[in-house]
Amino acid sequence: MQTISTARRFATLLSAPLLLMATACASTGAGSGGQREPVVRDGFSGSCDGKAAAAYVGQTLSEQVAGQARQAAGASGVRIIRPGMAVTMDYRAGRLNLEVDDEGRIIKASCG
8 A cells, every 4th residue: 555655656746847847838828018819710721811801901900800800801810910929930821910010000911
């Protein structure tokens, strides 16, 4: 009985640092300034027409405007890119990227 208890303690001691490392590396989804990066749906599948979404360049970003731009582009997802925000370089055919300036105006609409 003592051997099982010792083995359990040993396993716990080994797994605790691994759990802490995995938790520390987990993404919070926070972008620049602690703001969450809004993403609608997954954006992996489907298609996107960036030219259709270009009509929204110059508008102030809101949830409603992002949704309208997504619908116009036929995209299944939207990613908001703020100034200085780190973004992944992965390509998603059905994702609309909306880049905004410091005032929250859309300065670029592209797919991918």
